Amino acid sequence: GAVVSQHPSRVICKSGTSVKIECRSLDFQATTxxxxxxxxxxxxxxxxxxxxxxxxxxxxxxxxxxxxxxxASLTLSTLTVTSAHPEDSSxxxxxxxxxxxxxxxxxxxxxxxx
Amino acid sequence: xENVEQHPSTLSVQEGDSAVIKCTYSDSAxxxxxxxxxELGKRPQLIIDIRSNVGEKKDQRIAVTLNKTAKHxxxxxxxxxxxxxxxxxxxxxxxxxxxxxxxGLTFGKGxxxxxxx
Numbered sequence: 018g019a020v021v022s023q024h025p026s027r028v029i030c031k032s033g034t035s036v037k038i039e040c041r042s043l044d045f046q047a048t049t050x051x052x053x054x055x056x057x058x059x060x061x062x063x064x065x066x067x068x069x070x071x072x073x074x075x076x077x078x079x080x081x082x083x084x085x086x087x088x089a090s091l092t093l094s095t096l097t098v099t100s101a102h103p104e105d106s107s108x109x110x111x112x113x114x115x116x117x118x119x120x121x122x123x124x125x126x127x128x129x130x131x
Numbered sequence: 132x133e134n135v136e137q138h139p140s141t142l143s144v145q146e147g148d149s150a151v152i153k154c155t156y157s158d159s160a161x162x163x164x165x166x167x168x169x170e171l172g173k174r175p176q177l178i179i180d181i182r183s184n185v186g187e188k189k190d191q192r193i194a195v196t197l198n199k200t201a202k203h204x205x206x207x208x209x210x211x212x213x214x215x216x217x218x219x220x221x222x223x224x225x226x227x228x229x230x231x232x233x234x235g236l237t238f239g240k241g242x243x244x245x246x247x248x
Contacts, residue, residue: 051235060220061175063235076235077132110174114233120165122174 019045019115023123030101030130038096038126040111046091047113051120052084055108067094101130133158135223137239145247150211152242154221155203163226164197164204165236168217175220179206182226208244216246 020043030036040050048069053061065086066074073086085097094113098105106129112120134157144150156164162183167175181188181195181204188195192211197204208215222236 049233053235060238060240061236063237066235108172112236119177119180120236122176124174125172127172 019043019113019121021047021111021113021121021123023111023126025126026124027127028129030128032102032130033100035097035099036101036128038098038109038111038128040094040096040113040123042092042113042121045113045115047094047115048091050088050094050111050113052086052094052096053110053112055110055125057108061110064096098128101128103130106130133161133223133234133237135221135237135239137221137242139242140240141243141245143245143247144211146211146213148211150206150208150215150244152206152219152221152244153203154205154223154239155201156223156237157202158223158225159199159202160225161223161237163224163233164195165222166195166206167220167222167238169220169241170217178219211244211246213246213248216244218243 022041024039050067052064055061064079067086067088069088075081088094108125110125111123137154165180166178168178169175179193179195181197192209194207218241220241221239224236225234
């Protein structure tokens with residue numbers, strides 16, 4: 018199947034700083050990517066839909082100024098958590114749509130804000 | 132928006148027995164229903180999916196059934212093995228035909244499947 022690579026896999030940052038997470042489709046072009054957040058022992062919650070060349074669409078309750086999404090190319094979407102706080106600590110996972118409409122997931126990023 | 136309910140939250144079965152996980156969805160426009168297996172700290176892995184124009188799909192020990200009228204779909208695992216132990220998520224979304232757009236997935240809350248040796 019298609020490969021989606023997410024980087025970094027783990028990051029620890031101080032409160033108030035920003036963290037950028039990259040999501041790359043390695044062997045296919047993805048016009049649409051999705052960002053999810055998963056708290057421990059909970060399900061994945063869709064945060065936003067990232068479309069190449071246009072603004073991201075955010076789900077209700079997700080602050081677009083806090084979670085900045087950029088999808089500048091057909092193989093790369095980035096999520097920047099700005100002014101991070103401990104409550105932002107979570108597992109962030111991206112996915113990209115393949116041609117068959119199957120969603121391929123990145124390996125996730127474990128963010129810890131101290 | 133879409134709402135997906137998943138039951139049970141925990142399921143313990145004896146090795147070799149069958150396991151069934153059930154989900155319901157609310158949005159009649161949803162037409163794509165994947166099932167994912169997730170091991171601790173890892174990415175979800177697609178194990179099987181079904182589209183709304185099909186009522187049942189099978190892949191070796193895994194099968195999925197869909198009842199569009201009742202808006203529910205189920206995952207069936209037969210001859211369970213220890214390596215089947217994991218958290219399983221159902222999901223629903225709207226998928227346009229190949230090359231078209233798509234909504235993000237709405238996930239159920241997950242089922243922790245435990246296979247007892």
